[in-house]
Amino acid sequence: MRKLAVLLILLLALLGACARPTPPPELEAEGLPALSPAPLGAGERLRGVATTTIVGDVVARVGGDAVQLTVLLPPGADPHTYEPTPADLTAVAGAHVLFVNGLGLEGFLERTLRNVGDIPVVPVSAGIRPRPLEEHGEESHAHGEADPHVWLDVRNVMIWVENIRQALSALDPAHADRYAANAAAYRAELEALDAWVLEQVAQVPPQNRKLVTNHPSFGYFADRYGFEQVAAVYPISPGAEPSAREIAELEETIRRFGVPAVFAETTVSPKLAEQVARDTGVRLVTLYTGSLGGPGSGVESYVDLIRYDVNAIVNALK
Numbered sequence: 001m002r003k004l005a006v007l008l009i010l011l012l013a014l015l016g017a018c019a020r021p022t023p024p025p026e027l028e029a030e031g032l033p034a035l036s037p038a039p040l041g042a043g044e045r046l047r048g049v050a051t052t053t054i055v056g057d058v059v060a061r062v063g064g065d066a067v068q069l070t071v072l073l074p075p076g077a078d079p080h081t082y083e084p085t086p087a088d089l090t091a092v093a094g095a096h097v098l099f100v101n102g103l104g105l106e107g108f109l110e111r112t113l114r115n116v117g118d119i120p121v122v123p124v125s126a127g128i129r130p131r132p133l134e135e136h137g138e139e140s141h142a143h144g145e146a147d148p149h150v151w152l153d154v155r156n157v158m159i160w161v162e163n164i165r166q167a168l169s170a171l172d173p174a175h176a177d178r179y180a181a182n183a184a185a186y187r188a189e190l191e192a193l194d195a196w197v198l199e200q201v202a203q204v205p206p207q208n209r210k211l212v213t214n215h216p217s218f219g220y221f222a223d224r225y226g227f228e229q230v231a232a233v234y235p236i237s238p239g240a241e242p243s244a245r246e247i248a249e250l251e252e253t254i255r256r257f258g259v260p261a262v263f264a265e266t267t268v269s270p271k272l273a274e275q276v277a278r279d280t281g282v283r284l285v286t287l288y289t290g291s292l293g294g295p296g297s298g299v300e301s302y303v304d305l306i307r308y309d310v311n312a313i314v315n316a317l318k
């Protein structure tokens with residue numbers, strides 16, 4: 001009888017393994033466009049435009065003084081829901097190149113380009129194989145979309161640096177040596193930053209390595225630095241309000257896992273995150289996700305952003 005039970009369990013386990021849904025096909029990485037030298041007059045600098053403050057900071061580090069850079073989004077603007085201004089369209093129309101995060105982060109991009117016409121667009125995330133976007137809540141299903149938040153794994157920004165160096169050197173070969181030197185110096189800073197993050201997160205006990213964020217933007221961070229993104233206040237994007245049932249499920253998840261903090265973000269109203277923190281009696285901590293802070297915030301560069309977020313996460317969860 002006992003033997004039969006064991007066999008039955010084995011059989012059920014096997015059936016279970018077979019019935020597991022096949023994983024969605026792997027998502028494709030974006031590519032870099034072919035670029036030729038921009039027609040620059042004597043003393044004329046390459047004009048670049050970047051979408052987010054984070055992309056802008058990294059382009060500025062590689063381009064240095066050789067590039068005249070305009071950043072479209074102001075600090076604190078949410079890249080998912082941003083609407084370009086007429087001044088943005090003018091800046092893009094007058095530029096030699098537009099640097100974007102890519103992977104669908106910038107919802108306004110297609111509309112912008114329709115209005116502006118022919119300008120080379122460099123997705124700085126080119127070559128990064130995207131992870132699928134996680135969705136939390138009742139509508140949960142894999143729909144094959146890429147998770148665009150690659151910059152929260154510092155190694156991905158090292159790939160950005162190389163993409164930006166390549167693009168700038170192709171557009172402005174006269175300054176290729178300078179771009180290479182800037183890129184090498186910044187890359188060394190990023191290597192040190194990545195090592196620092198690994199050191200800091202080691203303070204968080206394994207059972208506390210659970211993130212409840214405002215929207216699912218910490219997937220790459222979680223994969224690289226050993227966390228799990230267990231739930232989010234906005235299940236998909238801050239552009240889509242969660243239902244009352246989704247909020248109730250989120251609060252249930254927080255209680256079940258004993259998560260000690262909910263993370264809000266500077267780019268989205270904290271109203272819902274505040275409500276969730278209040279209902280569940282856990283701490284509310286604000287992170288920088290899709291944007292740097294303004295002047296005087298202390299989070300004026302990408303390196304600042306990672307240091308700020310890691311300190312906040314470690315302090316809240318350790």
Ligand SMILES: [Zn+2]
Nearest residue numbers: 080149217290
């Ligand atoms: Zn996002």
